[in-house]
Amino acid sequence: MKFDYDATYFNPTDVLECGQIFRFEPFREGYRVYSADKDCYVYTDGAKTVVESGDSDYFYNYFDLARDYSEIISHARSFNVAALNDACEKAKGVRLLNQNREEMIYSFIISQNNNIPRIKGIISRICTGLGQKMPSPFGEFYAFPTSAALASEEPEYYKALGAGYRDSFISDTAKRIRAEGISQLENLSYDELKKQLLTYRGIGPKVADCICLFGFGKRDAFPVDTWIEKLYREDFGGELTDRKKINTYFTSLFGEYSGYVQQYLFYAKRSNL
DNA sequence: CTCCAGGCTTTAG
DNA sequence: CTAAAGCATGGA
Numbered sequence: 001m002k003f004d005y006d007a008t009y010f011n012p013t014d015v016l017e018c019g020q021i022f023r024f025e026p027f028r029e030g031y032r033v034y035s036a037d038k039d040c041y042v043y044t045d046g047a048k049t050v051v052e053s054g055d056s057d058y059f060y061n062y063f064d065l066a067r068d069y070s071e072i073i074s075h076a077r078s079f080n081v082a083a084l085n086d087a088c089e090k091a092k093g094v095r096l097l098n099q100n101r102e103e104m105i106y107s108f109i110i111s112q113n114n115n116i117p118r119i120k121g122i123i124s125r126i127c128t129g130l131g132q133k134m135p136s137p138f139g140e141f142y143a144f145p146t147s148a149a150l151a152s153e154e155p156e157y158y159k160a161l162g163a164g165y166r167d168s169f170i171s172d173t174a175k176r177i178r179a180e181g182i183s184q185l186e187n188l189s190y191d192e193l194k195k196q197l198l199t200y201r202g203i204g205p206k207v208a209d210c211i212c213l214f215g216f217g218k219r220d221a222f223p224v225d226t227w228i229e230k231l232y233r234e235d236f237g238g239e240l241t242d243r244k245k246i247n248t249y250f251t252s253l254f255g256e257y258s259g260y261v262q263q264y265l266f267y268a269k270r271s272n273l
Numbered sequence: 274c275t276c277c278a279g280g281c282t283t284t285a286g
Numbered sequence: 287c288t289a290a291a292g293c294a295t296g297g298a
Contacts, residue, residue: 019279108279115278118296164294169281204281225279242288243280266279 003056004048009069011093012042012049018094018267020214022107022120023127027138034127035062036100037143039136054137064095072260079254083235084261087268094263097214101182103144104215105200108207109169118162125161126150150174169202176200190218205244213259222250222258231269 012031016024023034030043030050040053042063053059060066069092076088106126111119123144130149131142151174155167163170185196190212197208209223224232224247232238232246240246254261267273 109281111278112280113278113293114280114295115297118278122295159294162295165292166281166294202281206280210279223279226277227279270279 001054001056002050002052003060004050005063005065007044007047007049007093009073009092010044010049010063010065010095012044014091014093014267015063015095015097017271018091018263019116019270020097020263021099022111022116022123023144032138032141034141034144035059035097036103037132037134039134039138039141041138061098064098067095069095072257075257076261076264079261081236083231084265087264087273090273091264091267094267096219096259096263098217099214100144101185101211101215102147102177104211105173105177105182105197105203106144106150106170108210108214109173109200109202110163110166111210112166112202112204112207114164114166122162126158129157129161147174147177151178166202172201173203185216190220193218194221205247209247213262219259220251220256222247222254222262224250225266227266227270228262231265235265235269 016031016033024031027041028043030041033040033042038053038055038058040051040059042049042051044050051059051063073088073092077085107123110122127142127144130145130153134141134143150170153171155171158167158170185193188196193212193216194208197203197211198205206223206225209221212218213221213223224243229243229246238246238249240249250262251258
Protein backbone atom coordinates (compact mmCIF):
# COMPACT_ATOMS: atom_id res chain seq x y z
CA MET A 1 0.00 0.00 0.00
CA LYS A 2 3.00 2.25 0.45
CA PHE A 3 6.47 2.25 -1.02
CA ASP A 4 9.36 4.68 -1.18
CA TYR A 5 12.07 5.36 -3.68
CA ASP A 6 15.26 7.42 -4.03
CA ALA A 7 14.11 10.97 -4.72
CA THR A 8 17.08 11.93 -6.91
CA TYR A 9 15.34 10.74 -10.06
CA PHE A 10 11.81 10.83 -8.69
CA ASN A 11 10.70 14.32 -7.77
CA PRO A 12 6.89 14.62 -7.58
CA THR A 13 6.84 18.24 -8.71
CA ASP A 14 9.07 17.50 -11.70
CA VAL A 15 7.08 14.41 -12.66
CA LEU A 16 3.72 16.15 -12.43
CA GLU A 17 4.54 19.64 -13.71
CA CYS A 18 6.42 18.55 -16.81
CA GLY A 19 3.26 18.47 -18.91
CA GLN A 20 2.58 14.76 -19.31
CA ILE A 21 -0.39 14.58 -16.92
CA PHE A 22 -3.43 16.79 -16.42
CA ARG A 23 -5.09 15.16 -13.40
CA PHE A 24 -3.31 15.96 -10.13
CA GLU A 25 -3.59 18.53 -7.37
CA PRO A 26 -1.73 19.65 -4.25
CA PHE A 27 -2.65 17.38 -1.34
CA ARG A 28 -1.32 17.31 2.23
CA GLU A 29 2.50 17.30 2.00
CA GLY A 30 2.55 16.50 -1.72
CA TYR A 31 0.09 15.66 -4.46
CA ARG A 32 -2.97 13.61 -5.18
CA VAL A 33 -2.68 11.90 -8.57
CA TYR A 34 -5.46 10.34 -10.63
CA SER A 35 -5.14 7.80 -13.43
CA ALA A 36 -8.13 6.13 -15.07
CA ASP A 37 -10.19 4.89 -12.07
CA LYS A 38 -7.29 4.88 -9.59
CA ASP A 39 -5.66 7.43 -7.32
CA CYS A 40 -2.59 7.78 -5.12
CA TYR A 41 -0.86 10.20 -2.78
CA VAL A 42 2.77 11.05 -3.57
CA TYR A 43 5.16 13.19 -1.55
CA THR A 44 8.85 13.57 -0.84
CA ASP A 45 11.17 14.69 1.93
CA GLY A 46 13.92 15.37 -0.56
CA ALA A 47 15.70 12.07 0.04
CA LYS A 48 12.89 9.60 -0.42
CA THR A 49 9.72 9.90 -2.47
CA VAL A 50 6.75 8.02 -1.08
CA VAL A 51 3.72 6.68 -2.93
CA GLU A 52 0.64 5.61 -1.01
CA SER A 53 -2.24 3.93 -2.79
CA GLY A 54 -4.71 1.09 -2.76
CA ASP A 55 -3.02 -0.41 -5.82
CA SER A 56 0.75 -0.44 -5.45
CA ASP A 57 1.38 -2.62 -8.49
CA TYR A 58 -0.48 -0.19 -10.71
CA PHE A 59 1.42 2.85 -9.46
CA TYR A 60 4.78 1.07 -9.44
CA ASN A 61 4.33 0.64 -13.17
CA TYR A 62 2.64 4.02 -13.56
CA PHE A 63 5.67 5.87 -12.17
CA ASP A 64 7.99 3.69 -14.28
CA LEU A 65 9.85 2.62 -11.15
CA ALA A 66 11.47 -0.45 -12.69
CA ARG A 67 13.56 1.80 -14.91
CA ASP A 68 16.94 3.22 -13.92
CA TYR A 69 16.85 6.94 -14.68
CA SER A 70 20.49 7.51 -13.77
CA GLU A 71 21.31 5.56 -16.91
CA ILE A 72 18.94 7.72 -18.94
CA ILE A 73 20.41 10.94 -17.60
CA SER A 74 23.97 9.85 -18.31
CA HIS A 75 23.01 8.74 -21.80
CA ALA A 76 21.30 12.08 -22.39
CA ARG A 77 24.46 13.89 -21.26
CA SER A 78 26.52 11.82 -23.69
CA PHE A 79 24.99 13.72 -26.59
CA ASN A 80 27.01 16.74 -25.44
CA VAL A 81 24.30 19.26 -26.19
CA ALA A 82 24.53 22.29 -23.91
CA ALA A 83 20.79 22.92 -23.67
CA LEU A 84 20.18 19.26 -22.87
CA ASN A 85 22.90 19.06 -20.22
CA ASP A 86 21.37 22.11 -18.61
CA ALA A 87 17.89 20.56 -18.74
CA CYS A 88 19.14 17.28 -17.27
CA GLU A 89 20.64 19.11 -14.32
CA LYS A 90 17.49 21.10 -13.62
CA ALA A 91 14.89 18.44 -14.45
CA LYS A 92 16.52 15.20 -13.36
CA GLY A 93 13.59 14.37 -11.10
CA VAL A 94 11.36 13.80 -14.14
CA ARG A 95 10.12 10.30 -14.92
CA LEU A 96 7.95 9.29 -17.87
CA LEU A 97 4.62 7.98 -16.65
CA ASN A 98 2.94 4.88 -18.05
CA GLN A 99 -0.56 6.26 -18.31
CA ASN A 100 -3.95 4.89 -19.33
CA ARG A 101 -4.23 4.62 -23.08
CA GLU A 102 -7.75 5.86 -23.61
CA GLU A 103 -7.26 8.67 -21.11
CA MET A 104 -4.24 9.82 -23.12
CA ILE A 105 -6.18 9.72 -26.38
CA TYR A 106 -8.92 12.04 -25.12
CA SER A 107 -6.64 14.22 -23.02
CA PHE A 108 -4.31 15.05 -25.87
CA ILE A 109 -7.14 15.58 -28.34
CA ILE A 110 -8.29 18.27 -25.91
CA SER A 111 -4.76 19.65 -25.59
CA GLN A 112 -4.45 20.86 -29.18
CA ASN A 113 -4.04 24.62 -29.64
CA ASN A 114 -4.82 24.98 -25.94
CA ASN A 115 -3.01 25.84 -22.73
CA ILE A 116 -2.34 23.51 -19.83
CA PRO A 117 -4.47 25.20 -17.14
CA ARG A 118 -7.49 25.20 -19.43
CA ILE A 119 -6.84 21.61 -20.53
CA LYS A 120 -6.86 20.58 -16.87
CA GLY A 121 -10.17 22.33 -16.30
CA ILE A 122 -11.90 20.76 -19.26
CA ILE A 123 -10.71 17.27 -18.33
CA SER A 124 -11.71 17.78 -14.72
CA ARG A 125 -15.24 18.78 -15.70
CA ILE A 126 -15.53 15.79 -18.03
CA CYS A 127 -14.54 13.46 -15.19
CA THR A 128 -17.00 15.04 -12.79
CA GLY A 129 -19.76 14.87 -15.37
CA LEU A 130 -19.26 11.42 -16.83
CA GLY A 131 -16.81 9.55 -14.61
CA GLN A 132 -17.73 6.98 -12.02
CA LYS A 133 -17.55 8.15 -8.42
CA MET A 134 -14.80 6.17 -6.70
CA PRO A 135 -14.10 5.59 -3.01
CA SER A 136 -10.58 6.20 -1.74
CA PRO A 137 -8.77 6.46 1.59
CA PHE A 138 -7.94 10.01 0.50
CA GLY A 139 -11.52 10.97 -0.30
CA GLU A 140 -14.01 10.24 -3.07
CA PHE A 141 -13.04 11.18 -6.60
CA TYR A 142 -14.31 10.77 -10.14
CA ALA A 143 -12.70 8.28 -12.50
CA PHE A 144 -11.80 9.21 -16.06
CA PRO A 145 -14.92 8.24 -18.05
CA THR A 146 -15.04 5.10 -20.16
CA SER A 147 -15.32 5.50 -23.92
CA ALA A 148 -18.89 4.24 -23.67
CA ALA A 149 -19.76 7.01 -21.24
CA LEU A 150 -18.02 9.60 -23.42
CA ALA A 151 -19.83 8.26 -26.48
CA SER A 152 -23.18 8.72 -24.79
CA GLU A 153 -22.90 12.49 -25.15
CA GLU A 154 -23.10 14.66 -28.24
CA PRO A 155 -20.68 17.49 -29.16
CA GLU A 156 -22.90 20.10 -27.49
CA TYR A 157 -22.15 18.51 -24.14
CA TYR A 158 -18.40 19.00 -24.54
CA LYS A 159 -18.88 22.46 -25.92
CA ALA A 160 -20.77 23.38 -22.77
CA LEU A 161 -17.82 22.13 -20.71
CA GLY A 162 -15.53 24.54 -22.54
CA ALA A 163 -13.93 22.14 -25.01
CA GLY A 164 -14.48 24.60 -27.85
CA TYR A 165 -14.18 23.34 -31.42
CA ARG A 166 -12.69 20.03 -30.14
CA ASP A 167 -16.19 18.99 -29.06
CA SER A 168 -16.89 16.71 -32.03
CA PHE A 169 -13.37 15.29 -31.98
CA ILE A 170 -14.13 13.91 -28.52
CA SER A 171 -17.54 12.46 -29.30
CA ASP A 172 -16.50 11.09 -32.70
CA THR A 173 -13.48 9.34 -31.21
CA ALA A 174 -15.48 8.02 -28.28
CA LYS A 175 -18.11 6.53 -30.60
CA ARG A 176 -15.44 4.93 -32.73
CA ILE A 177 -13.66 3.42 -29.74
CA ARG A 178 -16.92 2.27 -28.21
CA ALA A 179 -17.56 0.38 -31.45
CA GLU A 180 -14.04 -0.86 -32.20
CA GLY A 181 -12.16 -0.93 -28.91
CA ILE A 182 -8.43 -0.19 -28.96
CA SER A 183 -6.98 -3.69 -28.86
CA GLN A 184 -5.89 -3.30 -32.48
CA LEU A 185 -3.59 -0.50 -31.32
CA GLU A 186 -1.61 -2.76 -29.03
CA ASN A 187 1.62 -4.55 -29.89
CA LEU A 188 2.44 -2.20 -32.75
CA SER A 189 5.72 -0.47 -33.46
CA TYR A 190 5.87 3.29 -32.90
CA ASP A 191 5.57 3.97 -36.63
CA GLU A 192 2.63 1.63 -37.08
CA LEU A 193 0.83 2.94 -34.01
CA LYS A 194 1.28 6.57 -35.04
CA LYS A 195 -0.05 5.76 -38.49
CA GLN A 196 -3.15 4.17 -36.96
CA LEU A 197 -3.72 7.04 -34.53
CA LEU A 198 -3.61 9.54 -37.40
CA THR A 199 -6.80 7.98 -38.78
CA TYR A 200 -8.81 9.35 -35.85
CA ARG A 201 -10.41 12.74 -36.43
CA GLY A 202 -8.74 15.25 -34.11
CA ILE A 203 -5.45 13.37 -33.86
CA GLY A 204 -2.60 14.87 -35.86
CA PRO A 205 1.16 14.21 -35.71
CA LYS A 206 1.84 15.97 -32.42
CA VAL A 207 -1.13 14.54 -30.52
CA ALA A 208 -0.34 11.08 -31.91
CA ASP A 209 3.24 11.37 -30.64
CA CYS A 210 2.04 12.28 -27.15
CA ILE A 211 -0.34 9.33 -27.09
CA CYS A 212 2.43 7.01 -28.32
CA LEU A 213 4.85 8.31 -25.71
CA PHE A 214 2.67 8.63 -22.62
CA GLY A 215 0.03 5.98 -23.27
CA PHE A 216 1.85 3.27 -25.16
CA GLY A 217 5.41 3.57 -23.85
CA LYS A 218 6.87 4.48 -27.23
CA ARG A 219 10.00 6.24 -25.95
CA ASP A 220 11.27 6.77 -29.49
CA ALA A 221 8.55 9.39 -30.04
CA PHE A 222 9.42 13.10 -29.85
CA PRO A 223 6.33 15.35 -29.86
CA VAL A 224 6.93 18.73 -31.49
CA ASP A 225 4.70 21.51 -30.20
CA THR A 226 5.03 25.28 -30.03
CA TRP A 227 7.46 25.07 -27.08
CA ILE A 228 9.72 22.57 -28.81
CA GLU A 229 9.70 24.76 -31.92
CA LYS A 230 10.79 27.73 -29.82
CA LEU A 231 13.49 25.69 -28.11
CA TYR A 232 14.69 24.26 -31.41
CA ARG A 233 15.11 27.78 -32.74
CA GLU A 234 16.62 29.40 -29.67
CA ASP A 235 18.73 26.62 -28.14
CA PHE A 236 19.62 24.39 -31.09
CA GLY A 237 20.08 27.17 -33.66
CA GLY A 238 17.58 25.40 -35.90
CA GLU A 239 16.41 26.87 -39.20
CA LEU A 240 13.68 24.39 -40.14
CA THR A 241 10.07 25.52 -39.81
CA ASP A 242 8.21 22.37 -40.86
CA ARG A 243 7.27 20.46 -37.73
CA LYS A 244 7.60 17.12 -39.49
CA LYS A 245 11.20 17.91 -40.37
CA ILE A 246 11.94 19.19 -36.87
CA ASN A 247 10.52 15.92 -35.55
CA THR A 248 12.82 13.93 -37.83
CA TYR A 249 15.78 16.07 -36.77
CA PHE A 250 15.24 15.25 -33.10
CA THR A 251 14.29 11.56 -33.43
CA SER A 252 17.29 10.81 -35.63
CA LEU A 253 19.52 12.62 -33.13
CA PHE A 254 18.17 11.04 -29.92
CA GLY A 255 16.83 7.69 -31.16
CA GLU A 256 15.48 5.43 -28.43
CA TYR A 257 15.96 8.23 -25.90
CA SER A 258 13.84 10.75 -27.81
CA GLY A 259 10.88 10.72 -25.45
CA TYR A 260 12.95 11.18 -22.30
CA VAL A 261 15.03 13.94 -23.84
CA GLN A 262 11.91 15.66 -25.10
CA GLN A 263 10.46 15.82 -21.60
CA TYR A 264 13.64 17.16 -20.01
CA LEU A 265 13.88 19.85 -22.68
CA PHE A 266 10.18 20.72 -22.72
CA TYR A 267 9.91 20.99 -18.95
CA ALA A 268 13.07 23.04 -18.49
CA LYS A 269 12.04 25.42 -21.27
CA ARG A 270 8.36 25.85 -20.48
CA SER A 271 8.88 26.16 -16.73
CA ASN A 272 11.90 28.42 -17.21
CA LEU A 273 13.92 26.33 -14.74
C1' DC B 274 -7.55 45.61 -28.71
C1' DT B 275 -4.19 41.54 -30.21
C1' DC B 276 -1.60 37.43 -29.30
C1' DC B 277 -0.97 32.85 -27.62
C1' DA B 278 -1.78 28.10 -25.87
C1' DG B 279 1.54 20.66 -25.75
C1' DG B 280 -2.56 21.79 -33.62
C1' DC B 281 -5.92 19.94 -36.43
C1' DT B 282 -9.29 19.72 -40.41
C1' DT B 283 -10.66 21.65 -44.44
C1' DT B 284 -10.06 23.98 -48.54
C1' DA B 285 -7.35 26.19 -52.21
C1' DG B 286 -3.55 26.09 -55.42
C1' DC C 287 1.88 17.43 -52.84
C1' DT C 288 2.29 22.15 -49.83
C1' DA C 289 0.12 26.56 -47.96
C1' DA C 290 -3.10 28.97 -45.59
C1' DA C 291 -7.63 29.89 -43.61
C1' DG C 292 -10.70 28.79 -39.82
C1' DC C 293 -11.49 27.16 -35.50
C1' DA C 294 -13.59 27.98 -29.37
C1' DT C 295 -11.95 29.61 -25.24
C1' DG C 296 -9.71 32.36 -21.73
C1' DG C 297 -5.68 34.60 -19.86
C1' DA C 298 -1.79 37.91 -20.66
